[in-house]
Amino acid sequence: MWSWVLHRITGFLIFFFLLVHILDTALVRVSPEAYDAVIGTYHTPIMGLGEAGLVAAILFHAFNGLRIVLVDFWSKGPRYQKLMLWIAVGLALVLLAGFLPFHLMNVFGGN
Amino acid sequence: MTVIADPKAPRAPRPGPGRRVTRTNLESAGWVFMRVSGVVLVVLVLGHLLTNLVTNGGVNAIDFAFVAGKWSSPVWQVWALLLLWLAMIHGANGLRTIINDYAEKTVTRLWLKSLVAVAFTLVVVLGTLVIFTFDPCPVDSSGALMTGVPSFCTAP
Numbered sequence: 001m002w003s004w005v006l007h008r009i010t011g012f013l014i015f016f017f018l019l020v021h022i023l024d025t026a027l028v029r030v031s032p033e034a035y036d037a038v039i040g041t042y043h044t045p046i047m048g049l050g051e052a053g054l055v056a057a058i059l060f061h062a063f064n065g066l067r068i069v070l071v072d073f074w075s076k077g078p079r080y081q082k083l084m085l086w087i088a089v090g091l092a093l094v095l096l097a098g099f100l101p102f103h104l105m106n107v108f109g110g111n
Numbered sequence: 112m113t114v115i116a117d118p119k120a121p122r123a124p125r126p127g128p129g130r131r132v133t134r135t136n137l138e139s140a141g142w143v144f145m146r147v148s149g150v151v152l153v154v155l156v157l158g159h160l161l162t163n164l165v166t167n168g169g170v171n172a173i174d175f176a177f178v179a180g181k182w183s184s185p186v187w188q189v190w191a192l193l194l195l196w197l198a199m200i201h202g203a204n205g206l207r208t209i210i211n212d213y214a215e216k217t218v219t220r221l222w223l224k225s226l227v228a229v230a231f232t233l234v235v236v237l238g239t240l241v242i243f244t245f246d247p248c249p250v251d252s253s254g255a256l257m258t259g260v261p262s263f264c265t266a267p
Contacts, residue, residue: 002117006136008209018232022195022238023237025178029241032259033248043171051170058156065149072146099165 003085007064017054041106048107053105056096063088141204148201155194176261179247183263188242195238203231 023097029037041047067084082111164170167177181187206227214220248264249257256264 008205011202011205012209015206018198019234022199022234026237026241028245029174032257035175035178036259038184039173042173046238048170055128055160055164058160066153069146070262084244098237099126103164103169106171 001036005066007061007068010061011018014054014061033038043107045108048104051107052100053102055099056092059092059095060089131179145201145204148197151193152197152201155190155197158190159194175259179261180263182242182259183244184246190237192242193237195242199231199238203227252266 010096024038026033027038042051064085065082067088071081162181163173182191194224207224210220210223210227214223248260251257
């Protein structure tokens with residue numbers, strides 16, 4: 001049940017980031033300076049924390065989504081749905097643990 | 112009456128005040144689309160995050176020259192275009208499901224879904240135009256290369 005709620009919350013948040021992200025990327029069509037000025041804000045510590053949260057949301061949504069596909073299309077899916085939830089959460093956490101030190105050093109370490 | 116929250120997403124909404132029973136082929140095609148596009152998006156998004164946030168120096172290395180370098184390859188142009196379309200359709204349809212489940216009034220649902228449709232159209236059209244008309248070596252009005260272009264650009 002909570003995985004279902006979290007899937008919606010993460011999906012909702014990712015969609016609104018996606019809208020902003022396409023708009024900021026569209027600035028490459030204005031000028032390199034305009035794009036660099038806006039993407040520069042993505043390099044700040046506060047945005048860096050937001051990016052960490054975004055990646056966490058994407059990883060959960062991705063692996064829980066694959067679990068939903070397996071529950072719906074694999075004959076044994078419903079039987080293993082609980083186990084697959086912990087595998088999905090585990091995979092997301094492992095990848096996040098690999099990403100966070102590098103990313104946080106990147107955004108907090110000056111440049 | 113106590114209403115117990117229950118997962119409604121994969122099924123058509125129950126008929127209630129102002130609610131249609133939608134059990135059409137379009138609705139079930141949407142259900143399949145979410146799963147198929149979801150699997151493809153896992154690959155596209157994780158590849159996007161890996162190249163942009165990890166293997167090329169992380170988020171701080173992203174600037175115009177980085178994007179131009181990436182989009183000089185047709186593989187990454189197609190990657191971006193597929194990401195744009197699939198993620199936007201997947202996301203907009205997901206939001207439509209959420210609106211159908213939580214917005215009680217017919218008018219509210221109509222307004223919210225119209226808003227999603229307008230945002231979807233604007234962003235997808237804009238994004239597609241940007242990918243197809245992107246110039247990695249733009250010049251200013253005097254004909255000189257703009258500052259911030261990648262090093263492979265040569266003066267016209």
